Amino acid sequence: MVERRPLLIFFAHAVLITGVAFICLPLWITLVASSHDLPRMFQAPAPLWFGDHMLENYRTVLERGLGANAPPVGPMLVNSLIMALIIAIGKITISMLSAYAIVYFRFPFRMGFFWLIFITLMLPVEVRILPTFKVVSDLGMLDSYGGLTIPLIASATATFLFRQFFLTVPEELAEAARIDGAGPLRFFRDILLPLSKTNIAALFVIQFIYGWNQYLWPLIVSTNESYYTVVMGISRMVNAVDTAPQWNLVMATAMLALIPPVIVVLAMQRLFVKGLVESEK
């Protein structure tokens, strides 16, 4: 660094540690809370250090749930996983194909389709909740994985990311492929796809998290308990009408709900950061 000012470095570390504390505090409190038994949760304030009911709580929550309104968390986790995977894989596949078509082919209405996709950037689900719900309902897709995922699968950001990336692939590769007798599909499979690996990985992380964290949509589309996802399921536990929330179990559920995406982010941190920064350009 330019200057050697130990005071400044000390200050920097102090600020960062404070920042980390602010950011990580909720996680700590939640984790600790999930390790205590219910009676402890009725004493103010909530505990700051671990209890010894952790395994017990998690098992309860996974297998039995909280009682009346709250189904066991295990199946909900599975639903979340399925939803996240379908969305991530589906989105990537569809966007790659569309981006490929737009970049590497000339055909009538090409720009028209491009703008069509572009416009969807401006129509997040929240802006058309009721009518989209109606369409899904009319198609009989409520309470199904299809209904949960398909309306969220066609997004413009992924398509643009791939389009941008494809534009940076040297012309010569495609020309060489043509001379080598490779048709468009073969070129896509043998050359473009391997080159796109990092982009795909980065996008996978972002979309997996997006899919897993969906709240509003599953809230509307899943009326049957067996299709609840864990993120939406939590609100039911917290806002339980009849009884006070069983905080230790709620927090255990919260931990279960946030651990998978956090693991994905941490494991693929470098890729994910790169993908995020590139995709918004």
Next chain:
Amino acid sequence: MIKRATFQGRALPYALLLPQIAITLVFFFWPAGQALVQSVLLEDAFGLSTKFVWLDNFERVFSDAYYLNSMRLTAVFTVTSCVIAMAVSLLLATMADRVIRGAGVYKTLLIWPYAVAPALAGVLWGFMFNPTIGVLAYVLEAVGIKWNFYVNGDQALFLITLAAAWMQVSYNFIFFLAGLQAIPRSVIEAAAIDGAGPFKRFWTIIFPLLSPTTFFLFVLNIVHLFFDSFGIVHALTGGGPGRSTEILVFKVWSDSFRALDLGGSAAQSVVLMAIVIALTVMQFRYIERRVHY
């Protein structure tokens, strides 16, 4: 925009585009069109009678005190949250750019909240501030503040603002750090040689060069706060107490699914659409002026 080397194919491009276009038409444009249409109709919940009413629904919406309340709340919530999130993340990013040892650890510890769903963030913060047993509520009571966000509307608004800011910090941090690292080291060194101390360097050189990133994040934060915070509100306050946290997106959902006010909620949706379009256009416009060097 298009490659020089292209492939021949009559049907192939259309086939490749088909999945995305099909889904887009069925689940984006058709419903959006429906919303537009619905916003100029007056229809009862059972669909028995429909009347074309021009902009009556819009008038009704804009003269509804609750809606105006919602707009005001949303503005306050969004701007406050955005400013807090951006200031905090900029500070953290600047510090993280400075330290050499432990930079990676700090980065990891500050990035993970990106993975947390807004609804979960709401639950977590709600727990910490729970009037009965919340750790932070306890601290507040200890310094003499009567804390109960289930009853006090301002406190509820404060809480969701805090939760939303918490969520946005990690996202902003990533971008600010990238922006800082994109500034050439030699420019900073030249400034040092030119007699500018660290503080002066930050305000006269670094901050101006970060302005594209800052503006971009500002717009993005606003968009996120408009929509993603549905989860926070729904899980934490349910719009209350007494509509004190009923932000626009929440109201749309509430009016659609609880009040079953089809025309009104459609009109609200259209208004939201207009806001998003305006923000997106602003964002793309400015991107053209982004590159400095």
Next chain:
Amino acid sequence: MATIDLVEVRKIYPNGVEAVKGIDLAVADGELIVLLGPSGCGKSTLLRMVAGLETVTKGEVRIDGARVNDQEPAARDIAMVFQNYALYPHMRVYDNMAYGLRNRRMPRPEIDRRVRAAAETLGLSTLLDRKPRQLSGGQRQRVAMGRAIVREPKAFLFDEPLSNLDAKLRGQVRVEIKRLQRRLGTTSLYVTHDQVEAMTLADRLVVMNQGAAEQIGTPDEIYSRPATLFVAGFIGAPAMNIVDGTMEKGSVRLGGAGAPTLPLERAQAAGRAVKIGLRPEHLVPDPAGPLALAIDLVENLGADALLYGRVPGGASLVVRVEGAALHKAGETLRFAVLPRNVHLFEPKNARRIAA
């Protein structure tokens, strides 16, 4: 105006790498010293230590006799011209040049006077309101120099300023830098890997290799009396011919028996193994000369030509002759060389042997 003194300056990085291995240099007031060497030789590191952008591990850096090791760059009253110019992209040319003066709280009229004077000298007067991205490479480079000039510092530090310019521009700007420095009389340290720049600009040259100074001297000294094999081979294009040989009484033999011998100015001990250095341009065609070159490749450059070949005994030589080559591959041509242009080096330590 100031003197710069480097006393046993060393730079050792935390991971143990020694980038600069004890440099001693005394720069007189107004001198232009060039630090020359290949990539990674430590020249830029040395410059940055003088600037204060790198810490000095051992030794002292003195400006005007005062030790500055612990002083911040801003306090040292030096100005630096970076390789990629490092202009402030968001400021106009005027503000780029004024920034340093504003930070030092100079009164506005004085700043204005200095900026306009520098702009005038560098031909930037019409560009003062433009932003860097609207300028060409050469113009940006001049703004970088303007920023340094207005400060009227004790010393200029140049870090490969011409590397990013195209060849033609490089030649022009090089001359401008030389003229400017002469006129202002400011002590200057100039880093480059280009020997042409070095030889034309330097009052004195420091040839560096792997962190150490191989030789310090005027361009003429460096050229005519290289102190080590490295310096001999680095300066001059095409590079000096280096041939293994043995000493004989009053002469040196280019190889084993049968190889030609060259007379020396002073008698030396016989039998000693040496490395012989002969510059291509010092081998002069001479029908009675000792070196019979069997040509096997001719490169015609227009103004001169390069002849590649072998002499008896197997040594390969490159010779530069003026004008178009009148000889072709396969022919033999005889050459002579003046005794003072025969350089001898000790094979074990690569150092020059007085001959």
